[in-house]
Amino acid sequence: MGGRTGERGSAEGQLRGRTVLPVRSTGISRAVRRRVVRLRRAGRPEVISAEFEPVWSRIAAWARDRPDSLAVCGDGGDVTYGELWSRAQGLARLLGKHGVGADDRVVLVCSRGVEFVVAALATWLAGSAYVPLDPAMPARRLETIVDEARTSAVLASPEHLATVRRRELVISTADGSPGEDLSPPTLQPQPAYVVFTSGTTGTPKGVVVPHSGLSNLVRWSAARHGLDENDRVLHTFGLGFDGAMLELWPTLWAGATLVTCSDLCRVVGDFVAEEAVANSCTVVWAATAIAEQVLSKGLDLPGVRLLLTGGDALKVRPSESAGYQVINHYGPTEATVVTTSHVVEPGSGQGPPPIGTPITGVEIALCGPDDLAVHDGEVGEILIGGHGLALGYLGDAARTAEAFPTVGGRRWYRSGDLAVRDADGVLHFRGRKDNEQLKLNGQRIELGEIEAALLELPQVMAACAVMTEAGLGALVVPSSEQQVDERSVRGGIKDRLPWAAYPKWVVTARAVPLTPNGKVDRAAVVQLVLARRTTILERVRHHD
Incomplete structure (x- = not known):
């Protein structure tokens, strides 16, 4: 990056990341300085009192x-x-x-x-x-x-x-x-x-x-x-x-x-x-x-x-x-x-709710692959600083050093999560760097995008998209006691997704499987999708 674009990224890096990003501290234009002041007013986290009470x-x-x-x-x-x-x-x-x-x-x-x-x-x-x-x-x-x-x-x-x-x-x-x-x-x-x-x-x-x-x-x-x-x-x-x-x-x-x-x-x-x-x-x-x-x-x-x-x-x-x-x-x-x-905010049709703004004592920086701060509206990895950081991983100094880099004399945590910051300084979650994004036949596929499309269907109350060895699959939970027709599900999302993102296999369930901690159990969803595929293939063989 060069010229004024590079200056802008540097200024935002110093503000949002407090020097966590590679920056040059000189040559910041007056326009960029005004932008920094606006961002500081809009998104700078409250600083917690230095007094500590266990x-x-x-x-x-x-x-x-x-x-x-x-x-x-x-x-x-x-x-x-x-x-x-x-x-x-x-x-x-x-x-x-x-x-x-x-x-x-x-x-x-x-x-x-x-x-x-x-x-x-x-x-x-x-x-x-x-x-x-x-x-x-x-x-x-x-x-x-x-x-x-x-x-x-x-x-x-x-x-x-x-x-x-x-x-x-x-x-x-x-x-x-x-x-x-x-x-x-x-x-x-x-x-x-x-x-x-x-x-x-x-x-x-x-x-x-x-x-x-x-x-x-x-x-x-x-x-x-x-x-x-x-x-x-x-x-x-x-x-x-x-x-x-x-x-x-x-x-x-x-x-x-x-x-x-x-x-x-x-x-x-x-x-x-x-x-x-x-x-x-x-x-x-x-x-x-x-x-x-x-x-x-x-x-x-x-x-x-x-x-x-x-x-x-x-x-x-x-x-x-x-x-x-x-x-x-x-x-x-x-x-x-x-x-x-x-x-x-209550209501529907506004997209997934944001994850919001930093809590007291916490700082957030969004950066791209080059570790420079991204612009508003651009996807970046969430880097976290401030009072909430863990000391590290027990007995694993190498992993700790990798996940908690010290830059400019301060520690940060690389979350691996992606987000977009809007013009008001509010963060919107965009999945994971490592496993939420796929490429099929040269097209980039976001599992979250598939799930969002499924949730727009009136007959679907909950959904989970997964990649399996047999292709893309989805589990849907009907919004009523009536059975959901798998063909109608695929038909309902055909205008919302690229063809490569159509789930090849759709399975219905009364609830999305959860881990003991209450998170979506994607491994269990994969097994349900594969079981559905096996059932269909056996029916085809029997018919033949």
Whole structure:
């Protein structure tokens, strides 16, 4: 790039990326400077206070000032703030007696609700970081993660002790040790938790998140969502999913009540609505696919003021008659759960909802293949900076250095996600660099574009497009009890997509398959599509 175009890219790079991009700092024209000022006013993220307060300290304050207020209730039992703090202190002292302390990691194999919250707080009070595992995950994967985490101890709910009985140090969350209050260290860069996500090699990778990043997220969420002691927040996420951090800690930070519900809420939107109403919830968190079920069906949520969602690309908007506000969230595990948010306007025909603007303390830069900032309206990779960055991948310095480059003296995370920034500074998600974009017969195909076309059909409530060994396939969920005719589906999208993007195989289902974390299970969709292909081919052979 040269001339004024190069100057423009450099100026935007300095603004949006704070020198994360290769730039020349001289020769910026007056016109470009004016543009920088406009962008700075429109999109510069709010700067968080330098004062640091660990999450546990606010919970301790509630335990002191309002000990009888309900902290957690629901399927996992009830506990007040005073009882919660007392149990966490006792369990932390027991960990200390076993030599667990600073720089250690403790695996949590606990039921959602009281047992998990007690175990997590106890781990922090002992000066350690917790590693949350979903007890429902396959035993082999659980064992693999425990090995990879290289932990000092395992805290398990009484009902899950048998799952990890072979470990050297396994402590029940029902145990504890009396004594004086603990004063844990509060260093900002100290790890708060380690979440394991799927790795490209097949081995889960542990993302190490510091207390500073979690505190930044929690303070933002509590303020942005207006949480206070009168709120009751429905807890639906699986514990192995970092989205659970958004349900747990902002709720308890604000002195509100966390309401646990049936595991069915992780896969069925109707159960989310039922549990929210039955438990007088005011705020509901739901994984994207579950929130889309609630929105597509127009489920009533009396008493609920906020439906908060994230974890995947949201494609559905609330109806004009919805009595609650929907807020969409975007963010990778490596940037402490959430980096952008957006209030979703009701109505249809406006395209997929945006992912919004950066949260407090977070910076976003969009860059092209040359690592220069892209122009508004151009697709670029999302680079994330600021207070939310993880410390890196556990025991993998090489992968950490690759994913978290230091440029201009500052760390950034390369998300691999693509987005477009509009003229108002709002970000619109455009899929992944690695696997959402395909080329068939020389034509570039976006799976998201296929899904968007399918969702425009009135007979389709949800859709997922995949590439299989047999070609493009799609799973659709009918919007009514009537069966969807596959030919009508293909016919309905023929004017919306290039011919190369027509799904060769279409399968219908009552719901889109989900992973235990509530994300679309594309591998399961591939298998359903291939099974459909096999059935059709067998019919053809039989007919012949």
